[in-house]
Amino acid sequence: MAKMFQPPKDSFQSRIKSRYFATRRDTIISIVFATFVAWVLWSLIGWALLNATFAPNAGDICREDLHGGACWSVVSTRWRIVLFGLYPFEEQWRSALACVVMVVVGVLSCLPWFWSAKRMAPLWVVGFAVFYILMRGGFFGLSEVTEQNWGGLSLTIFIFAGTSLLGMPLAIIFALLRRSELPWIARTMALVIDTIRSLPLLSIMFTFAIVLPFVLPDGWTGDKLYRVIVGYALFFACYQAEIIRGGMQSLPVGQEEAAKALGLGYWHRIGYIVLPQAFRNALPPTVNQFVITVKETSLVTIIGFFDVMASGRAASGTAEWNFAVIEMYVFVGLIFFVFVFSLSRYGAYLERRLGVGKR
């Protein structure tokens, strides 16, 4: 008898059948669509793999190639420019190592074990210091390479990491000031946030890169790269502050009242009750904000930095390789994809993991 109450177990075939071939119209649509997908896939595989040229320095072969396959030769010949930009050739191992260090620090800080200020802070301080010493040199017998010569992937990673690291604490401070009990602080902060959010990122970047040196006294300006990072961080912070504030607003008032009634002071309430829950509530938009920030780093090309994007264009921009622009963009796109995709997968994992305590 008990068997009767179990839901019938669908076989693979019957599932396929009920989903895609239930009626005659479904069948026709499914077949047409499957044919189309197969054709696109087949063409893609043919272009990207079967008919493609992989060997380095094979530009001539590519050009004469009648099959019309991809010329990955441009990547295998000039990948160093994409990854390292103008960084001196003999020193490029340093740039590569710096990237690896930063990626490792990034991955480590995704592990729950590091989720406390006591572990996170030293990790990033050490990670950043190692990155900087490797890239910039001038110590330990490493020759000096100034920021103007940084480029490619390591520059992109540096801008992204710097922006998040500076922007996130700033965002928290902005969000807290915006809900201050003193109305004039809250209003001023709201005005600042809304103003910056209503400006295009490009104008902020120009302001920090080009206008600021005229305004600030000499010796205050720092390298253009750091000014740009500060500009990015400010922009990031204003958006993220609103996201955090949204997360805080979705907390029931009773949470803070209970914390007050237990005698917890302001910073304890914020640090242990309000922010952890606000971040949980705001996780999806926060991951989204990071994804946007990764992609926005490529705007620095406009003020003369050679991030991955610009380096890619430069690598395929010579007369010898300019027929292979698409291949280069595909390669750069793949690099971005790896970062952005792992970010959003990590976000999904976090949502599942943090969901446990909620219910």
Add this chain to the structure above:
Amino acid sequence: MSEPAIRIAQMHKYYGTFHALKDINLEIAKGEKVVICGPSGSGKSTLIRCVNRLEEHQAGDIVVMGTPLDDNVDNIDEIRREAGMVFQNFNLFPHMTVLENCMLAPVLARRIERSEAENTAMQYLERVKIPEQAHKYPGELSGGQQQRVAIARALCMAPEIMLFDEPTSALDPEMISEVLDVMVGLAEEGMTMVCVTHEMGFARRVADRVIFMADGEIIEQGAPDQFFDNPQNERTKLFLSQIVSD
């Protein structure tokens, strides 16, 4: 006579222009159990929330365990540590386990060693009869269990006074008694208690004094027998007849 646990004198509270509490004068002795009742909107919650500054009063004095409630943040924190509060909707911290809920304030606000705080927390969780739930999250517990955790969490701060704001009104009927049992036990141990509740059985059994409020004023107060069997004020009579007929 020693200093009362709570002394409120000529206290007024306004929400904007709305006069929510009018000239409240009330002394509650150490070890005394006081039940506050009254119709909805009469200011019961506002009164006990003024005692630990969840609401600010605009005139008059409030002194809790000898500490005056003024704008000095240290005094406010001191009073909040001495006066535990239990809310209608429990207000447990959903992102922490039951045990972490109970340990948080002792570790942060009383600076007690974690191991000691854990021992204390387990002791109180046993008192409220749910030690086996210590490692669950609040969302995994029933309402009655959550409210008992909330009581244990407040007790872990070793308060001198416990304030209850309708602790059983959000509970299903079959869970009310498990929470009231804990509160009766607490009363028998001599805790100073101020309870906003309409549980008249509890009031009769435990209270030293019942206070009736209406429209932001204390209308009548007295020992439970006298209060329930022989109320003086017309509004008290009306109110009592309504809750009895419920």
